Amino acid sequence: MTEEKSLNFLEEIVEKDLADGKYKTIVTRFPPEPNGYLHMGHAKSICLNFGLALKYGGKTNLRFDDTNPVTEDTEYVESIKNDIRWLGFDWAEELYASDYFEKLYEFATALIKKGLAYVDDSTSEEIAKQKGTPTTPGTDSPYRNRSVEENLTMFADMRAGKYRDGEKVLRAKVDMAHPNMHMRDPLMYRIKHAHHHRTGDKWCVYPMYDFAHGQSDSIENITHSICTLEFIPHRALYDWFIEKLEIYPSHQYEFARLNMTYTVMSKRKLLQLVNEKHVSGWDDPRMPTLSGVRRRGYTPASIREFCDRIGVAKRENLIDVGLLEFCVREDLNKTAQRRMVVFDPIKVIITNYPEGKVEMLEGENNPEDPNGGTREMPFSREILIEEDDFMEVAPKKYFRLAPGQMVRLKNAYIIKCDEVIKDSLGKIKELHCSYIPESRSGSDTSGINVKGTLHWVCAKHAVPVEARLYERLFKVEDLGEAEGDFKDYLNPDSLQIKTVYAEPALLKDSSDLRFQFLRKGYFVMDPDSTPSKPVFNRTVTLKDIWAKKN
Numbered sequence: 001m002t003e004e005k006s007l008n009f010l011e012e013i014v015e016k017d018l019a020d021g022k023y024k025t026i027v028t029r030f031p032p033e034p035n036g037y038l039h040m041g042h043a044k045s046i047c048l049n050f051g052l053a054l055k056y057g058g059k060t061n062l063r064f065d066d067t068n069p070v071t072e073d074t075e076y077v078e079s080i081k082n083d084i085r086w087l088g089f090d091w092a093e094e095l096y097a098s099d100y101f102e103k104l105y106e107f108a109t110a111l112i113k114k115g116l117a118y119v120d121d122s123t124s125e126e127i128a129k130q131k132g133t134p135t136t137p138g139t140d141s142p143y144r145n146r147s148v149e150e151n152l153t154m155f156a157d158m159r160a161g162k163y164r165d166g167e168k169v170l171r172a173k174v175d176m177a178h179p180n181m182h183m184r185d186p187l188m189y190r191i192k193h194a195h196h197h198r199t200g201d202k203w204c205v206y207p208m209y210d211f212a213h214g215q216s217d218s219i220e221n222i223t224h225s226i227c228t229l230e231f232i233p234h235r236a237l238y239d240w241f242i243e244k245l246e247i248y249p250s251h252q253y254e255f256a257r258l259n260m261t262y263t264v265m266s267k268r269k270l271l272q273l274v275n276e277k278h279v280s281g282w283d284d285p286r287m288p289t290l291s292g293v294r295r296r297g298y299t300p301a302s303i304r305e306f307c308d309r310i311g312v313a314k315r316e317n318l319i320d321v322g323l324l325e326f327c328v329r330e331d332l333n334k335t336a337q338r339r340m341v342v343f344d345p346i347k348v349i350i351t352n353y354p355e356g357k358v359e360m361l362e363g364e365n366n367p368e369d370p371n372g373g374t375r376e377m378p379f380s381r382e383i384l385i386e387e388d389d390f391m392e393v394a395p396k397k398y399f400r401l402a403p404g405q406m407v408r409l410k411n412a413y414i415i416k417c418d419e420v421i422k423d424s425l426g427k428i429k430e431l432h433c434s435y436i437p438e439s440r441s442g443s444d445t446s447g448i449n450v451k452g453t454l455h456w457v458c459a460k461h462a463v464p465v466e467a468r469l470y471e472r473l474f475k476v477e478d479l480g481e482a483e484g485d486f487k488d489y490l491n492p493d494s495l496q497i498k499t500v501y502a503e504p505a506l507l508k509d510s511s512d513l514r515f516q517f518l519r520k521g522y523f524v525m526d527p528d529s530t531p532s533k534p535v536f537n538r539t540v541t542l543k544d545i546w547a548k549k550n
Ligand code: ATP
Pocket: 030, 031, 032, 033, 034, 040, 041, 042, 044, 045, 065, 226, 227, 228, 256, 257, 258, 259, 265, 266, 267, 268
């Protein structure tokens, strides 16, 4: 290792805990709620939790935080597992908070017996009123002083299904005047006669997040329970339950959630985009979901690199999506196979090239990779180049094709534009060029130096394919700051579909390869592809050297 990266604050905590002998080994967990698909924010959390355990020789559990039967589904469980594996991580154990329902019920009963929990008949409105405000203390519920026996019987009756939804709740008896609102007798259980994706109809009482999460951490002997900043005010309650129950003392640590420019990062909002059909699904390539960026062609390595580069912050911030795109480009530059694809073709006739002749030329798959191999591409008298690689009246320092000017065709020959052929309306129909036979790439003896190199395809062999060109899903940088409905800021031009013309090698074994379309960007085949209609997604653009120079 040449350069030591400084430790993030969580690594510092872990190193100290290990050095102090507080733990022999660390245990972290990734605790998704199976109510949606994972997004880039979750990737950050996954890289952090799994990364810490990998770095310090510990383990990471995958725990589904499935305490809310109404919004959860096994479809989400499967997609979450798939996404974590795709990112390159594997969990020690696959666990479910719902597996602890019996245990949690016992914990709740234990607190009732200690006089630290009570059944409350107040309505949710009444409970909200009892809470007071951050500056004024709350008031006790009239049911706060029920006897232990009465509470035990009622809680058992709640479980047995004797009450309707919302009729009663179980609350922790903490302090209605506590400066932390979360400590003002928070709910532990609510009644919900709902089918659960794993426990079916066995339960009609379900634990609240605050009573499930810390206790699940404790059951699993999690040493470092890492969550996002909004849980800071919950930490006192997390500790209170563990202390009163006298169970394994897990500790909660908070870091800043990942927010990215030009997108939203909340399952609830992403679900709206899906349900209201602003996108084609959770895996629409414009979505910041892992299934979306995967379909778009982002690589797991580039996402891990991105998460590493942004580090772990203690304060909310907004990360430029450009950094993610940079990481994607860097990775793809090393691995993507180069192909030539013409987007807006103009026909070039090479007048001194024999009619009917087809020659197979060779091109490197990837100049960055010495073992990348080569591919063949046909060349003949008629080829296609990009319309905007030609200018009839060219400015100085224009090195592409212009009347009387020479360019090199990539992996092929130098050509010179002799004549511009127009139709009756004055529109350019085709270009007549001549080629220099001795200038063939790899065996060029022409001695001619040209500055411009163009991509091209053989007109006869060109394969039309559908290119899906993505732009940012939203028009504004910081959606957290934008007023009103976030959907008002959707970019109406976030998807452009275009038929483009590819060299035949693009379609050989292309399904799981990633490509650089020379001078155009990185692309990957989309699962919508059929043999008769190949579809490619633009993963990310290249930097446009010409535009930059000017
Ligand atoms: P959302 O608000 O999108 O629904 P969530 O926090 O409710 O997210 P969970 O499934 O509960 O989603 O989250 C699983 C884990 O991922 C939690 O530990 C959570 O803190 C973390 N996480 C969620 N969103 C982000 C984010 N944007 N940045 C970092 N970590 C996140």
